[in-house]
Amino acid sequence: MAARILVVEDDESLGLLLQYNLEAEGYAVEIATRAEDADPMLRDCRPDLVLLDWMLPGFSGIEFCRRLRARPETKALPIIIVTARGEENDRVRGLSTGADDYIVKPFSVPELLVRVRSLLRRANPALIDSIIRAADIQLDREQCRVTRGKKQIALGPTEYRLLEFFMQNPGRVFSREQILDGVWGREAYVDERTVDVHVGRLRKAINFGAKSDPIRTVRGFGYSFSEKQFLRHDGDQY
Template sequence: MPNAKLLLVEDDAALAELLSWNFKKEEYDVIHTPDGEEALLLVKEHRPDVILLDWMVENLSGIEVCRRLRRSSDTANIPIIMLTARGEEEDKIRGLETGADDYVTKPFSPRELVARVKAVLRRVRPALAGEKLVFGDVEMDTVGHKVKRSDKAVALGPTEFRLLRHFLEHPDWVFSRERLLDSVWGQDSEIELRTVDVHIRRLRKALNANGGADIIRTVRSAGYALDSDCAA
């Protein structure tokens, strides 16, 4: 199971070093920048699983970074925890209304922040917390690398396993072929788009081998998604 990727946007060098050390100790892959503008570029480049975002950073405020990330469909669902010295209730409400998932007021203990990040990831990306992924009658053990449907084993190749895991982590999200290539094969992949269709067909065949409903929905001119209506 890959480590969770964490983007830390913090312009206090000493605090950034302390937090980076604590999260790396917990086996997170940490990317750091003190700059709000650069943070937006790093999000596109690295697709972090969670963002720690200081309210006051260089060039572009944390609030504005959060607002822009929430406006884009590509980044709207990345968990964001705001870090700030502002403790007033109005500031907290403003941060949450802008789209932050949580809010931590300085000073705080690194252990508390690690716990907050783990809690957010458990809600939105259970595979990163080492838990099983369940969608209807489909169950994936991400640690044991096993898949069952209606308690019967489903045999998947490595690519189909990664595809299914990506869908299970984002139920009902529609992913274009380009997005799936980036997320499942990697941004540097030179695989053709039609290869995605081939692996989707293989995944469908494996999941439906025992006569179950097709839970992968083809969205015309858009891509593919897991369909909750078929998983009920």
């Protein structure tokens, strides 16, 4: 499951350069040329990191950063400001507004990639590490292998991606639409009921012989993965 990066950049050639290099590193990349266009993209499916230009048409990247920090759902979203404004007072202003890092144009692409990876590792190690652990479940990305306790779990490709998605985001509640975007992708034309089918298959596989179900059903909304809370095998919240 690739980390999702939203690039907000009105310079088309630079946006394509960033997209090419980030995708070459294995990230899933979306591009917006205005903050007004990026806002609904963030609401539909929150990325793991935002690369944000300061000088944007409409309201500026600094103002957009301030708005994101004011919202509970994006308060901790990793943000890197990318700008031609390199004076010390500009850096101070950008960081004090809430950006996690600040890169001045023209910049070194390898340096930017290192900063992206470093920030992702600090914010959510599960996006970078080859092995993800949650309670007694372990997912090894290099070997595409899942174990629970000492038992190896056989999963199909979709169930594997679904478990990886859940384990990267423990505790968060996702709607079926958000799960479809995160696991199948925005361009996939899949019925939301498909999510229920694959969650059922995943539960059956990882809960075989186990005493608890880490997948929580949130009635009327969707699902959540809890590594701390012990659940009944029907997965219902209680």
